[in-house]
Amino acid sequence: MNFKKDSLYAHPVESPEGFQFDSAVTAVFPDMIQRSVPGYRSIISAIGLLAGRFAQANSLCYDLGCSLGAATLAMRHQIEAHDCRIIAVDNSEAMIERFKKILANDTSPIEVETRCEDIRDTRLENASVVVLNFTLQFIPIEDRSEFLRNIYQALLPGGILILSEKLKFDDPRQQQLQTEMHHAFKKAQGYSDLEISQKRTALENVLIPETFSCHQQRLLKAGFNSAEVWFQYFNFASIIALK
Template sequence: MNKSRKPSEAPEQTTDRLFATERRPEDFRFDASVARVFPDMIRRSVPGYTTVIPMIEVISEQYAQPATNCYDLGCSLGASTLAMRHGIANADCNLIGVDNSSAMIERCEHYIALDDSALPVTLRCEDILDTELSNASVTTLNFTLQFVDPEKRAGLLARIADATRPGGVLILSEKVRFESDDEQAIQTRLHHEFKRANGYSDLEISQKRTAIEQVLIPETLAAHKARLLSAGFDDVVVWYQCFNFVSMLAIKANQTTE
C-alpha cells in the first residue's frame, strides 16, 4: 500500500511491561497492546532477531526474480517486509505483506509509509491460510508458522511450494523444540537467561510463557525439514540457529532441460 503523504514520525513505541505485574492467565494475542510494545518485545525475547532481519534483505537480493510476487506472511509491524523491500532489486516485483491482526497492519502501514524505498508494498489484513499465492520467488514466514494450527501447516507449506517458481525460496524462521529432553532443558534455560540479561524479571518470563504455550506450538527441526521436502521444496538449509530459534532456507530447484 503506497501513501502519497508520509507521516512525520513513527508510531509510539513503549517498553514491554505487559507481564510485569500479576495478571489473570489468558492466551497471548497480537492485539493493540502487543503491537505497541512489539519491537521491544521481540528484540528482547528472540535471540538473533537483529541478525535474521538484515539477512532477509540479503537473501531477498539473491533470490528475488523479475516480474514475480514476494510475500511476507505474518508480517506484523513489517520488519521483514522492509528488509525484503530493500533487498529486492527488480522494480517490477510485487511485495505483499499479510497479517491477521488489524493492530499490527495499522502500525505496519505507518512504517511502510515512512520508508524511503520506491518499491510498492501491498498490505493485506487477512489470515495467511486464506491468502492467494502465485508466481512467487521469495516468501517469508518469520516466526509465524509456529502460531498456525499444526494440522494446517502442511497444507500452507504445500501451497507456498506450489506457488514458488523454480529457483525461488521460502525463508522459514521458527522456535523449535528438541528431541532430547536434556537438550530441551539446556536450550530453554539459556533462552530464559537471555531474557533475564535483557531486563525481564522471573515473573515476566513465567507469565509470558504461560500465556503463549497454548498458542505457540514448536516442532523439531527434523519435522520441519521433512514437511518442507514433502511440500515440494527440493532442499532445506539451516542458515541460522541460536538456542531454540532457527531460520531455514527451503529452496525450489531450477528446472533443467535435457
C-alpha cells in the same frame, strides 16, 4: 515512530490470557521481539539480503505474518529486480494499521501491498520469495503441511522460502538446556522471572514449536529440493527451503 518498552507481564495476574497480537502487543512489539528472540536483528538483516539474491523480475515476494513489517522493509531495501512487488499479510488489524503508518515514512520505491487476513486464506501466486518469520508456529499443526504445499506450488522455479521458528528438541537434556538458555537470554535483556513465567503461560497452546527434523521432513514432502538451517541461536532457528 515511538514504541513503548514491553512491560505487559511485569505485574502478577491470577491467570494470564492466551497471547494475542492485539493493540497492547502492537504498542510494544519491536521491544518485545528483540528482547525475546535471540538473533532477531541478524535474521531480519539476512532476510533482506536473501530477498535481494532471490527476487525475480516481474514476480511477487510475500511476508506472511508480517506484524509491523520488519522483514518487508528489509526486503524492500535490498530488492533490485525489475517490477517486483511485496505483499505483506497479517491477521492482526492493529499490526497492519500501525505498519501502514511505518510504511508511509519509508522511502524505498518497491511497491508494498498490505492485507489484513488469515495467511491460510491468502492467494499465493508467481512468488520468488516467501517469508514466514516466526509465523508457522502459530498455525495449527494439522494445517501446516497443506499450507507449505500451497507455498511451494506458488513459488517459481529457483524460488526460496525463509522459515524462522522456535524449536523444540527430542533429547530431554537439550530441551531443558535450550529452554534455560533462552530464559537466561531474556533475563539478560531485562525481563524478570515473573515476566518470563507469565508470558510462557500466555503462549502455551498458542505457539506450538516443533523439531527441526519435523520441519525439514514436512518441507521436503511439500516438494522443496532442500531445507537447511542457516541460523540458530539457542532454541530459535531460521531455515532456507529451496525450490
